[in-house]
Amino acid sequence: MDNKIVELEKYKIDIQNKNNLDNKSITLDELSIEELDGVSKLYRSEIKYLTEDIKKRVENIERLKQENKKLKKILGRSE
Amino acid sequence: MYKIMLKGLLTDNDLEKLNSMEGIIDLLCDIPNFNMDMYDELDEDKISLVDHTLSINLLTDSQIESNLRRSMDNNNLALINKKRLMALSLLYFGIKDENNKYVGYICPYTGKEYNLSDMYYELRKPYSERNKEKVLELEHIRPHSSGGGTVLFNCIPSSKEANNFSEKSDLHLLDWFNQSGSKYYDKERLYNLVSYILSAYSISFREYQESDLDYYENDINNDLEIDNDELENVKEYKEKVKNKKHISIEGYIPFLKQLINKLETEGYDVSLFNNKLVELENNNIISNINKYEIVQDVIENLFKEYSGDENTSYLTYSLNIDYIKLVNSINSNDRQEIETILRTRLSNIKYLVDINSKTMKDYFISLRDNQEVDIIYKDNHSQEEIQSFVENLKLSYDTKINIFIEILSERQYTSYEGGKTNKSNIFNQRNEIPFKGYESINGLNTSHFWSFNSQIYIIPLLFYNIYYNKKEKKYIDSDKDYSGPEYDNARKNILEYLSLRNDKIKSIEDYIDELDKKDKKTKQVQNLIDLRDSFRDKDIRLIRYEKELIEENMELKESISNTIRRVM
Numbered sequence: 238m239d240n241k242i243v244e245l246e247k248y249k250i251d252i253q254n255k256n257n258l259d260n261k262s263i264t265l266d267e268l269s270i271e272e273l274d275g276v277s278k279l280y281r282s283e284i285k286y287l288t289e290d291i292k293k294r295v296e297n298i299e300r301l302k303q304e305n306k307k308l309k310k311i312l313g314r315s316e
Numbered sequence: 317m318y319k320i321m322l323k324g325l326l327t328d329n330d331l332e333k334l335n336s337m338e339g340i341i342d343l344l345c346d347i348p349n350f351n352m353d354m355y356d357e358l359d360e361d362k363i364s365l366v367d368h369t370l371s372i373n374l375l376t377d378s379q380i381e382s383n384l385r386r387s388m389d390n391n392n393l394a395l396i397n398k399k400r401l402m403a404l405s406l407l408y409f410g411i412k413d414e415n416n417k418y419v420g421y422i423c424p425y426t427g428k429e430y431n432l433s434d435m436y437y438e439l440r441k442p443y444s445e446r447n448k449e450k451v452l453e454l455e456h457i458r459p460h461s462s463g464g465g466t467v468l469f470n471c472i473p474s475s476k477e478a479n480n481f482s483e484k485s486d487l488h489l490l491d492w493f494n495q496s497g498s499k500y501y502d503k504e505r506l507y508n509l510v511s512y513i514l515s516a517y518s519i520s521f522r523e524y525q526e527s528d529l530d531y532y533e534n535d536i537n538n539d540l541e542i543d544n545d546e547l548e549n550v551k552e553y554k555e556k557v558k559n560k561k562h563i564s565i566e567g568y569i570p571f572l573k574q575l576i577n578k579l580e581t582e583g584y585d586v587s588l589f590n591n592k593l594v595e596l597e598n599n600n601i602i603s604n605i606n607k608y609e610i611v612q613d614v615i616e617n618l619f620k621e622y623s624g625d626e627n628t629s630y631l632t633y634s635l636n637i638d639y640i641k642l643v644n645s646i647n648s649n650d651r652q653e654i655e656t657i658l659r660t661r662l663s664n665i666k667y668l669v670d671i672n673s674k675t676m677k678d679y680f681i682s683l684r685d686n687q688e689v690d691i692i693y694k695d696n697h698s699q700e701e702i703q704s705f706v707e708n709l710k711l712s713y714d715t716k717i718n719i720f721i722e723i724l725s726e727r728q729y730t731s732y733e734g735g736k737t738n739k740s741n742i743f744n745q746r747n748e749i750p751f752k753g754y755e756s757i758n759g760l761n762t763s764h765f766w767s768f769n770s771q772i773y774i775i776p777l778l779f780y781n782i783y784y785n786k787k788e789k790k791y792i793d794s795d796k797d798y799s800g801p802e803y804d805n806a807r808k809n810i811l812e813y814l815s816l817r818n819d820k821i822k823s824i825e826d827y828i829d830e831l832d833k834k835d836k837k838t839k840q841v842q843n844l845i846d847l848r849d850s851f852r853d854k855d856i857r858l859i860r861y862e863k864e865l866i867e868e869n870m871e872l873k874e875s876i877s878n879t880i881r882r883v884m
């Protein structure tokens with residue numbers, strides 16, 4: 238249980254550090270190696286999330302393009 | 317690179333021509349005795365030449381105006397006529413084409429070439445939109461910060477690299493040439509610059525006449541289009557200039573002499589320049605040239621000796637000597653006596669500097685701001701004057717490093733409470749501890765000093781007797797010996813601080829390994845941040861595109877249902 242609390246505390250600090258880096262209130266030089274490791278994990282997971290998001294969006298765009306193409310065809314025929 | 321033609325001093329006849337626009341056209345276009353009545357009778361080529369010359373603009377009115385204001389505010393000389401400045405600059409540094417037209421300009425300092433038609437178009441744009449590579453700036457030959465005024469003999473259009481606030485900054489011209497590895501130095505350009513300055517002297521002194529001040533006021537009214545408030549300033553300025561008439565301009569001579577001496581070492585016959593100075597002295601425009609020359613020579617040699625370096629920094633230091641004050645403080649014209657007086661004064665300064673753990677460099681960098689309290693200008697001083705002199709000395713970077721190292725060796729500044737730095741701990745960048753000996757000066761504190769200097773100066777100096785030389789971009793050996801118990805204490809205190817921050821650190825080598833690891837890790841995280849940012853941008857672009865497609869999709873569906881409804 239204690240370990241879990243320590244881990245959660247560490248996670249909270251990592252998130253705080255990442256937010257501070259993103260809004261430029263601190264620079265990378267100000268973080269220790271351990272802290273850099275912590276934010277590195279968070280950036281990796283954000284990149285992973287963004288990659289999946291982009292992948293889904295590209296698929297949806299492709300689907301919409303096809304559908305719009307078909308709809309245009311239908312509209313063209315009916316007019 | 318374009319090579320300019322050597323040009324000596326202007327003749328009296330040519331100087332006279334610079335007093336009117338018609339005379340300026342005569343000089344720049346080679347049309348003898350030009351006057352505007354002749355204009356319609358000129359052939360087409362000549363008319364085009366005159367029109368072209370009249371359209372040349374090297375600087376905008378506001379560039380000149382802002383410099384005049386800056387000089388006025390600082391009580392430096394401020395009086396310049398834009399047309400004369402342009403004409404004189406073109407005569408010495410202009411480039412002509414085969415049709416005798418001025419098409420370019422060479423920066424006197426850097427040799428950079430400027431195209432006048434590009435410049436014409438750039439100067440018509442608002443300042444923020446101008447291509448700064450294609451326009452010139454007004455350079456003060458003797459730096460503004462050292463008392464150089466905005467006056468014809470001290471100003472010349474030059475490239476931004478040569479202007480203050482840039483590469484050259486406040487350096488002496490010859491020191492800058494030397495420090496920039498002579499990439500800008502060219503003896504022909506220097507020759508023309510000296511000719512320019514001396515010709516400008518002859519023109520400038522006319523500007524101190526009352527009638528010329530009126531001419532100048534009209535000139536401002538007509539050309540600079542200033543409003544009423546500014547006219548008030550012009551009146552105030554006229555008053556100032558009237559007072560300035562009595563101010564001696566000998567302060568400019570030492571700098572000019574340095575340039576002339578440099579040309580002499582290059583093998584040029586500089587007698588015409590020296591004769592011009594004698595002529596100025598005979599006309600009572602300057603006085604005591606001989607004494608100025610001796611004082612300058614003596615002080616330069618002493619500065620060179622006391623600065624202890626082989627380069628030309630002493631020239632930049634000497635720019636900040638108030639030569640008028642110095643010459644007036646010596647009651648002798650004899651070289652031997654002058655040397656004895658100045659050597660005694662400087663050795664007193666050296667003694668005071670030494671016993672207060674400062675360096676001569678601290679003294680040299682204080683010259684500009686400490687003229688009021690500087691004891692170089694007096695033989696005898698009261699105890700208060702000496703105290704004021706010492707207290708007002710600035711700290712050079714080297715001295716700050718050494719004082720910081722001294723503080724590092726003391727427990728008082730390296731203690732902890734509950735495993736954390738206490739309020740007087742020098743390592744904590746939030747603590748503002750005054751540099752030792754400067755407790756009375758506000759703002760002179762050590763906050764951030766450790767974090768900015770530990771890796772490149774303090775640790776290399778204390779542990780390896782080397783330091784990082786920014787100019788040479790490498791670590792070099794230090795002259796100072798950092799062995800001894802006080803330095804051992806400083807080393808011990810540094811290691812204690814580092815190991816408290818990270819328990820893996822037991823030696824300075826561990827710390828350096830840690831720095832390397834951290835360096836790699838920092839680069840890694842930076843790459844991740846860059847990658848994340850590019851993905852975010854991509855995602856935003858895709859969201860926009862997706863939204864457009866959804867809208868299009870809805871419109872299409874709407875149209876189809878409308879069509880179906882119509883058919884039904």
